[in-house]
Amino acid sequence: MPEVFDAVIVGSGASGGWVAKELTQGGLRVAVLEAGRKLDPAVDYSEHKRPSEMPLRGRRYATRESQEEQKIQKLCYQCDEYTNHLFVKDTECPYTTPRDRPFVWIRGRHVGGKSVTWGRQSYRLSDYDLRAARRDGLGVDWPLDYAELAPWYDRVERFIGISGQAEGLPQLPDGQFLPPMALTCGEVMARKVLKEKFGRTLTIGRTAILTADLGGRPKCHYCGPCSRGCSTGSYYSSPSTSLPAAERTGRLTLIPNAVVSHIEVDDAGKCKSIAYVDRVSRAHREVFGKTVVLCASTLESTRIMLNSRSAKHPNGIANSSGVLGHYLMDHITGGGAGGVLPMLKGVPDDRARRPNGIYVPRFRNIADKHPDFLRGYGFQGGASLQTWTHGFEVPGFGESFKKKVHEERPWAMRFSGFGECLPEYENFCELDKEKVDAWGIPVLHISMAHGENSRKMVADMAATGEEMLRAMGAEDVKARASISNPGLAIHEVGTARMGDDPKASVVNRWQQAHDVSNLFVMDGAVYPSSGCQNPTVTIMALASRASAHLVDAMKRGDLA
Amino acid sequence: MTSRRDVLRTLSLGSIGAATATSVWADTLAALAHDHAHAAGPAPVAAADWTPAVLNAHQNETVIALSEAIIPQTETAGAKAALVNRFVDAVLEDADVHERKEFARGLAWVDERSQALFGADFVATPADQQTALLTIMSSGKAKSVADQIGSEFFQAIKSMTITGYYTSEIGMKDELGDDGQVFFAEFKGCTHPEHGAPAPARPGAKAAPKKQG
Numbered sequence: 001m002p003e004v005f006d007a008v009i010v011g012s013g014a015s016g017g018w019v020a021k022e023l024t025q026g027g028l029r030v031a032v033l034e035a036g037r038k039l040d041p042a043v044d045y046s047e048h049k050r051p052s053e054m055p056l057r058g059r060r061y062a063t064r065e066s067q068e069e070q071k072i073q074k075l076c077y078q079c080d081e082y083t084n085h086l087f088v089k090d091t092e093c094p095y096t097t098p099r100d101r102p103f104v105w106i107r108g109r110h111v112g113g114k115s116v117t118w119g120r121q122s123y124r125l126s127d128y129d130l131r132a133a134r135r136d137g138l139g140v141d142w143p144l145d146y147a148e149l150a151p152w153y154d155r156v157e158r159f160i161g162i163s164g165q166a167e168g169l170p171q172l173p174d175g176q177f178l179p180p181m182a183l184t185c186g187e188v189m190a191r192k193v194l195k196e197k198f199g200r201t202l203t204i205g206r207t208a209i210l211t212a213d214l215g216g217r218p219k220c221h222y223c224g225p226c227s228r229g230c231s232t233g234s235y236y237s238s239p240s241t242s243l244p245a246a247e248r249t250g251r252l253t254l255i256p257n258a259v260v261s262h263i264e265v266d267d268a269g270k271c272k273s274i275a276y277v278d279r280v281s282r283a284h285r286e287v288f289g290k291t292v293v294l295c296a297s298t299l300e301s302t303r304i305m306l307n308s309r310s311a312k313h314p315n316g317i318a319n320s321s322g323v324l325g326h327y328l329m330d331h332i333t334g335g336g337a338g339g340v341l342p343m344l345k346g347v348p349d350d351r352a353r354r355p356n357g358i359y360v361p362r363f364r365n366i367a368d369k370h371p372d373f374l375r376g377y378g379f380q381g382g383a384s385l386q387t388w389t390h391g392f393e394v395p396g397f398g399e400s401f402k403k404k405v406h407e408e409r410p411w412a413m414r415f416s417g418f419g420e421c422l423p424e425y426e427n428f429c430e431l432d433k434e435k436v437d438a439w440g441i442p443v444l445h446i447s448m449a450h451g452e453n454s455r456k457m458v459a460d461m462a463a464t465g466e467e468m469l470r471a472m473g474a475e476d477v478k479a480r481a482s483i484s485n486p487g488l489a490i491h492e493v494g495t496a497r498m499g500d501d502p503k504a505s506v507v508n509r510w511q512q513a514h515d516v517s518n519l520f521v522m523d524g525a526v527y528p529s530s531g532c533q534n535p536t537v538t539i540m541a542l543a544s545r546a547s548a549h550l551v552d553a554m555k556r557g558d559l560a
Numbered sequence: 561m562t563s564r565r566d567v568l569r570t571l572s573l574g575s576i577g578a579a580t581a582t583s584v585w586a587d588t589l590a591a592l593a594h595d596h597a598h599a600a601g602p603a604p605v606a607a608a609d610w611t612p613a614v615l616n617a618h619q620n621e622t623v624i625a626l627s628e629a630i631i632p633q634t635e636t637a638g639a640k641a642a643l644v645n646r647f648v649d650a651v652l653e654d655a656d657v658h659e660r661k662e663f664a665r666g667l668a669w670v671d672e673r674s675q676a677l678f679g680a681d682f683v684a685t686p687a688d689q690q691t692a693l694l695t696i697m698s699s700g701k702a703k704s705v706a707d708q709i710g711s712e713f714f715q716a717i718k719s720m721t722i723t724g725y726y727t728s729e730i731g732m733k734d735e736l737g738d739d740g741q742v743f744f745a746e747f748k749g750c751t752h753p754e755h756g757a758p759a760p761a762r763p764g765a766k767a768a769p770k771k772q773g
Contacts, residue, residue, distance in 0.1 A: 047742075048742045050732070050740060055654075056651060056654060057647065057723060057724070057727040059723075063654055064654045064655070064656065182747055182750065183749050183757075184749055185749075185750040185752060185757075188750040189755050191756070221742070221744055221745075222743075222744040223742035223743065224742075350748050350749060351741070351744065352744035352746065352747040352748070353744075353747075354749070387726075387736050387738075388722070388726035388731075391722045392722060395698070396698060397629060397631075397694055397698055397718065398629060398691065399632055399634055401630070401631070402631050402634060402735075405722075406735065
């Protein structure tokens with residue numbers, strides 16, 4: 001008889017690794033299936049490599065080979081010559097979209113998933129987000145409020161370590177912060193101006209990077225390029241933090257190179273096992289579990305559910321509502337402004353490289369009501385001294401050019417908006433009727449476009465970004481209002497939303513499928529609305545809460 | 561075509577180093593060359609027997625001369641000592657056939673114009689004549705199709721020289737003063753009261769949360 005695990009988790013990223021830690025510490029025997037290989041930090045991480053060690057100096061477009069194999073992935077700002085092996089090959093795992101509705105799907109298939117390359121910004125949602133529908137009438141509320149979620153944020157933050165500054169804002173609740181990183185000169189000035197002239201807060205980014213040693217992990221050493229991996233494990237990634245904790249329980253079985261196809265069910269329609277294809281040998285295999293927890297990432301989890309069709313679940317598992325695949329969201333980007341701060345001319349920068357920026361929490365539709373759009377956005381960005389990239393805009397050549405580049409290093413400041421995306425039924429994914437991936441598994445057809453609310457929000461991002469820079473006395477201010485294609489924020493959420501109504505949602509308030517009591521979804525797929533805050537820490541807080549429920553329910557025998 | 565350029569611009573939002581080249585191929589080569597490399601670099605592997613993969617001997621010499629004219633030796637070394645030509649050759653090795661052809665056409669244009677003006681190839685002309693030709697190429701006032709080729713080529717070779725130079729060991733260490741240190745005890749940030757910086761934090765003002773299992 002093959003081993004039957006208490007839980008089989010699909011995915012080893014920010015949520016999968018975290019759920020593995022929570023469930024194994026709760027006493028469960030757990031298998032984690034990961035589609036990709038195990039990384040070796042000594043080989044795969046390159047944060048201390050210098051550009052002159054790279055044939056192409058670390059350029060963003062990577063190599064010709066990767067340009068052909070990673071036509072989509074290379075659109076991600078993090079996918080470059082140092083890191084292209086931390087992103088999928090689009091040729092191996094394709095997807096389709098309507099011609100006029102492009103979607104950019106950025107993925108990492110290896111142990112740790114996107115938690116190895118993520119942006120690390122970590123902001124709590126508030127009741128302005130969780131209870132947004134009852135304020136403005138659009139969409140649905142979450143089936144839980146902030147008071148219910150707050151202790152789970154505490155739990156995540158205490159374990160993974162989030163540095164930040166408490167600000168006492170109702171729309172952006174404070175957390176269990178490690179000491180904040182320092183602001184640069186331009187940011188200190190901006191904080192003052194924004195507060196005095198606009199009543200807006202500028203705070204240091206709340207980031208999953210240690211500013212004090214924690215749980216055996218050393219604090220950040222400010223080398224800079226986190227997205228290439230961190231040899232000292234000083235930012236939260238699943239392989240540096242959650243998975244080792246799960247391993248220490250002795251109850252974790254990690255199965256890399258397991259490309260999951262679908263869930264097998266028993267005669268009653270309950271989960272029995274996970275069917276997967278060995279990434280390397282292409283052999284078909286099965287792993288059995290009393291429960292299944294999907295943490296494969298928003299779209300992959302939904303793809304697995306859609307592909308799990310049976311007599312009991314003809315339209316995909318957990319889809320009696322017909323909502324599965326719908327209400328796909330991704331944060332709105334493409335609006336903001338940049339400029340040069342002339343008053344800082346000649347002021348040197350810190351030689352240490354702070355891997356963090358600033359955050360301006362949402363200020364629209366909090367106290368007042370904006371005439372053009374619902375919900376709101378926050379700004380990320382920062383002010384820093386340019387060392388040489390300004391040279392591309394210095395005219396001429398020769399000695400005078402070289403001197404100018406050396407002497408006229410500008411302090412540049414930018415604000416880039418991240419806005420809430422409204423949930424729309426018409427933004428959805430389904431199984432493509434013909435195409436399969438390199439392992440013979442049906443691929444997704446993704447159909448999404450940003451609407452009018454989003455376009456107006458992006459216009460406002462550009463206007464307010466410019467307004468703030470001008471108020472600071474910035475020069476050469478360039479505003480931008482060109483909405484990015486959906487997916488490019490890499491904050492895709494929704495498609496298996498949580499709710500109390502089984503007719504209108506896929507999972508309940510415990511992230512347990514309404515239709516199938518031993519199936520849980522614990523990643524971004526469960527979002528009923530997107531907020532405008534970077535989603536990872538919320539996904540983890542939710543997963544922590546749901547994991548505690550799963551452990552209790554299993555001990556009570558409720559899932560049998 | 562437009563969308564490709566839009567993509568480049570989208571990606572460079574926030575970087576003030578947006579390429580200003582005037583054609584798609586030049587944009588592409590500039591993008592190939594320009595990315596956000598920002599850390600320090602050790603000495604390039606001293607391969608005495610290095611030979612270019614794409615450039616022929618004369619083209620290689622021309623690239624050396626052009627790059628050195630764009631970023632010359634001053635108190636610090638220039639593009640020639642930083643081996644920018646090797647970087648250009650690596651970019652071209654990875655470029656597609658069309659981009660390589662356009663680059664070669666640009667190099668040929670430089671010699672043709674140099675011959676027409678001064679009766680010698682670019683590498684064989686004295687510094688003042690090289691400067692005169694580069695001034696024409698960089699003026700941005702191309703009146704003819706032929707001038708346009710030179711103008712676009714200038715943008716491409718200039719962008720590649722900038723990236724190649726400032727990401728080299730010499731560029732980073734000597735010109736930018738970056739010794740390549742990657743371990744820092746702290747990030748101090750703004751310490752200037754005139755900017756509104758707060759008083760230094762009391763030591764141990766905020767203790768780290770207790771670690772959990």
